Amino acid sequence: xxxxxxxxxxxxxxxxxxxxxxxxxxxxxxxxxxxxxxxxxxxxxxxxxxxxxxxxxxxxxxxxxxxxxxxxxxxxxxxxxxxxxxxxxxxxxxxxxxxxxxxxxxxxxxxxxxxxxxxxxxxxxxxxxxxxxxxxxxxxxxxxxxxxxxxxxxxxxxxxxxxxxxxxxxxxxxxxxxxxxxxxxxxxxxxxxxxxxxxxxxxxxxxxxxxxxxxxxxxxxxxxxxxxxxxxxxxxxxxxxxxxxxxxxxxxxxxxxxxxxxxxxxxxxxxxxxxxxxxxxxxxxxxxxxxxxxxx
Amino acid sequence: xxxxxxxxxxxxxxxxxxxxxxxxxxxxxxxxxxxxxxxxxxxxxxxxxxxxxxxxxxxxxxxxxxxxxxxxxxxxxxxxxxxxxxxxxxxxxxxxxxxxxxxxxxxxxxxxxxxxxxxxxxxxxxxxxxxxxxxxxxxxxxxxxxxxxxxxxxxxxxx
Numbered sequence: 001x002x003x004x005x006x007x008x009x010x011x012x013x014x015x016x017x018x019x020x021x022x023x024x025x026x027x028x029x030x031x032x033x034x035x036x037x038x039x040x041x042x043x044x045x046x047x048x049x050x051x052x053x054x055x056x057x058x059x060x061x062x063x064x065x066x067x068x069x070x071x072x073x074x075x076x077x078x079x080x081x082x083x084x085x086x087x088x089x090x091x092x093x094x095x096x097x098x099x100x101x102x103x104x105x106x107x108x109x110x111x112x113x114x115x116x117x118x119x120x121x122x123x124x125x126x127x128x129x130x131x132x133x134x135x136x137x138x139x140x141x142x143x144x145x146x147x148x149x150x151x152x153x154x155x156x157x158x159x160x161x162x163x164x165x166x167x168x169x170x171x172x173x174x175x176x177x178x179x180x181x182x183x184x185x186x187x188x189x190x191x192x193x194x195x196x197x198x199x200x201x202x203x204x205x206x207x208x209x210x211x212x213x214x215x216x217x218x219x220x221x222x223x224x225x226x227x228x229x230x231x232x233x234x235x236x237x238x239x240x241x242x243x244x245x246x247x248x249x250x251x252x253x254x255x256x257x258x259x260x261x262x263x264x265x266x267x268x269x270x271x272x273x274x275x276x277x278x279x280x281x282x283x284x285x286x287x288x289x290x291x292x293x294x295x296x
Numbered sequence: 297x298x299x300x301x302x303x304x305x306x307x308x309x310x311x312x313x314x315x316x317x318x319x320x321x322x323x324x325x326x327x328x329x330x331x332x333x334x335x336x337x338x339x340x341x342x343x344x345x346x347x348x349x350x351x352x353x354x355x356x357x358x359x360x361x362x363x364x365x366x367x368x369x370x371x372x373x374x375x376x377x378x379x380x381x382x383x384x385x386x387x388x389x390x391x392x393x394x395x396x397x398x399x400x401x402x403x404x405x406x407x408x409x410x411x412x413x414x415x416x417x418x419x420x421x422x423x424x425x426x427x428x429x430x431x432x433x434x435x436x437x438x439x440x441x442x443x444x445x446x447x448x449x450x451x452x453x454x455x
Binding site (some may be wrong): 013015017018021022024025026027028029031032034039042043046048052053054056057060061128129131132133134136138140166167173174181182202204251265 | 312315316318319320321322324327328330338350351352354355358359360363364365368370371373374377378380381384399414416422425426428
């Protein structure tokens with residue numbers, strides 16, 4: 001067949017096709033960067049077409065879970081059950097206190113006229129797959145637009161913030177993890193309150209704390225919590241722990257690395273959090289100016 | 297072309313298989329070694345069914361791969377269209393390839409593809425880590441003989 005084709009040139013080389021295809025591809029790339037709203041519906045529909053592929057891709061993980069669930073000694077399961085029960089008890093006692101604190105917090109914030117971002121509903125989503133490109137940290141989640149997932153939604157695991165949703169399809173969504181090189185979170189050092197930006201480096205257990213003055217008080221082991229600045233992530237959740245602080249003489253900023261508290265590369269399930277804002281009730285006493293600056 | 301001789305079933309099925317293999321989760325250390333399944337299947341069909349698979353098939357396939365891998369929209373259409381074109385061009389020059397020649401061809405094509413990807417990612421400010429970047433070209437070329445033979449047998453069998 002190949003010989004036939006070389007003798008009777010019934011199909012052209014496709015030089016023009018390549019030219020047009022290349023122009024179209026470059027136009028698409030420009031559109032994807034500068035006119036995102038035009039490209040987004042196309043991606044959405046193609047994601048719909050790909051849904052069966054995502055199902056198949058999720059099988060190995062589900063199969064491994066099934067094996068793990070099936071072939072475990074009964075004693076181990078009983079032990080785990082007992083441990084979970086006691087954990088549940090501890091947590092529910094804490095939650096009793098927590099609801100009281102939330103009410104108090106809302107009241108106090110009402111006094112300084114600041115909106116409180118409350119944690120609303122959460123949704124558990126399974127991680128179906130990871131980005132095939134090892135240089136990026138993007139995961140595929142098994143919940144999509146039909147469950148109300150939206151772009152920019154923060155995701156968590158049991159130990160802390162994990163990342164945010166960057167693309168939503170019909171029954172799936174994709175989330176970028178904290179450790180991706182394109183990701184950054186506004187954080188606060190829990191001990192001192194210093195604000196900084198925590199950026200991913202592409203390494204699973206190493207992140208960089210940016211723009212911390214060389215003279216700032218930062219120690220190894222400091223907990224970094226989300227500051228809520230930028231209004232994308234809810235404030236007050238653990239994000240990372242400082243692992244090393246290097247002061248290089250002459251530089252403006254200290255070189256600080258941190259490790260995420262969440263099991264970024266091991267979690268099989270994540271929590272999608274729907275935050276809702278509570279506007280405070282009118283303040284009892286009239287107070288002008290200034291307080292807005294405080295609320296920021 | 298007689299109905300039983302056309303590859304209209306084999307082409308989409310094999311491309312679908314390649315798309316699934318592209319997204320299949322692998323342990324992080326192994327995923328640097330993932331061969332470029334889509335490029336290999338594309339090269340196979342451009343060599344064997346040039347009347348059916350060409351630059352525009354590659355372009356459409358690239359759109360799907362872009363969505364699947366969350367790439368910049370248009371990156372894979374560009375890479376795969378170029379692969380399809382170069383494959384056709386080289387098959388015109390040489391005529392019939394042996395399986396080892398095509399393995400070398402696959403190596404060069406995947407390397408060219410990685411080069412384009414590198415340029416575009418760098419332009420985006422996302423320069424990849426270089427240490428294992430070219431590995432898919434090597435693994436693709438190594439696994440190519442098996443893929444080519446398997447695809448040929450299978451496509452004849454389901455015809």
